[in-house]
Amino acid sequence: MGLYTIKVRINSSFYTFGSICYDIKSVISRNGDLELNEIDSRRNIIIVGFMGTGKSTVSQLLSERLGWESKDTDAEIEKAAGRSIPQIFAKDGEEAFRDWETRVLEQTLCQGNRIVATGGGAVLREGNRRTMLERGWVVALTADKASLIRRVTSAAEGTRPLLAGDAEARVSALLEARKHAYDFANAKVDTSDRTPAEVAELLLQGLPKGWI
Ligand SMILES: Nc1ncnc2c1ncn2[C@@H]1O[C@H](COP(=O)(O)OP(=O)(O)O)[C@@H](O)[C@H]1O
Ligand SMILES: O=C(O)C1=C[C@@H](OP(=O)(O)O)[C@@H](O)[C@H](O)C1
Ligand SMILES: [Mg+2]
Known part of the structure; x- marks a missing residue:
């Protein structure tokens, strides 16, 4: 047997090994043994879907309803990067944003009993x-094109770099490009003619x- 040196760089409060999350606070060296406490991170509700399907809105409602913590990966990225999503896209490009998204998704899902709203493109990477x-039950929200366009072009919107310019044309093109992107989810809910509360209930x- 050879002698191995294992170096673990800890820059977060958890550590993932394979698909299991360990709580770094519980890494104890007792009698020279390394102990890792596994976090039960397999019971989360993860919401995926195209931009404007209502992921962020519905995750808040579910959080209130279940008393589970709600996390939005877009908000977590902005917090961690100290910049807005349009700023990240403009300065570093989409791939850099996707790298943030993968890191934040991994971190956010290293806990249990969370409602996690993802960004519409988080499903594009196989690893994600x-x-x-x-890490949980994945639900895809859907909506017809007219509802999506109405929602993403409403007054308070304009924060999605991928829809800059002709939002209607961009929604059409991306909907086509992503038409099977959400098929991997465990369940689907059509939000077109439903209020966010009805979507949460379904x-x-x-x-x-x-x-x-
Ligand atoms: N079921 C719904 N019916 C009508 N408007 C909705 C519904 N769900 C969300 N919205 C509105 O659509 C916009 C986008 O919602 P948001 O939750 O940010 O979507 P996502 O996170 O999927 O991009 C917001 O203005 C929100 O209030
Ligand atoms: O679909 C996408 O690629 C994106 C969706 C956005 O989130 P929402 O789906 O919450 O709008 C945000 O992550 C970013 O602008 C990119
Ligand atoms: Mg959102």
């Missing part, structure tokens, strides 16, 4: 899809029996 399926009804 795997992480989501390993989503809860579709959870596996005895899961919450």
Whole structure:
């Protein structure tokens, strides 16, 4: 047997090994043994879907309803980067944003009992899809094109760099490009003619029996 030196760079309060999350605070060296406490990070509700399907809105409602913490990966990215999403896209480009997204998704899902709203493009990387399926129940919100356009062009909107310019044309092109991107989810809820509260209710009804 050779002698191995294992170096772990700790820059966060958890550490992932394979698909399991360990709490760094509970890494104790007792009698020279390394102990890692596994965090139960397999029970989360993860919301995916195209921009404007209502992921961020519905995650807040579910959080109030279940008393689970709600996290929005876009907000977490902005906090961690200290910049807005349009600023990240403008200065570093989409790939840099996707790298932030992968890191934040991994961190956010290293806990349990969370409602996690993702950004519409978080499903594009295979590794992200795997992480989501390993860490909870993935629900895809959908909506027809007219509803999406109405929502993403409303007064308070304008924060999505991928829709800059002709938002209607961009929604059409991206919807086509991503038409199968959300198929991996465990369940789907159509939000077109539903209020966010109705969407939240349907989503809860579709959870596996005895899961919450
Ligand atoms: N079911 C719904 N019906 C009508 N408007 C909605 C619905 N869900 C969300 N919205 C509105 O659409 C816009 C986008 O919602 P948001 O939650 O930010 O979507 P996402 O996070 O999926 O991009 C917001 O102005 C929000 O108030
Ligand atoms: O679909 C996408 O690629 C994106 C969706 C946005 O989130 P929402 O889906 O919450 O708008 C945000 O992550 C970013 O602008 C990129
Ligand atoms: Mg959102």
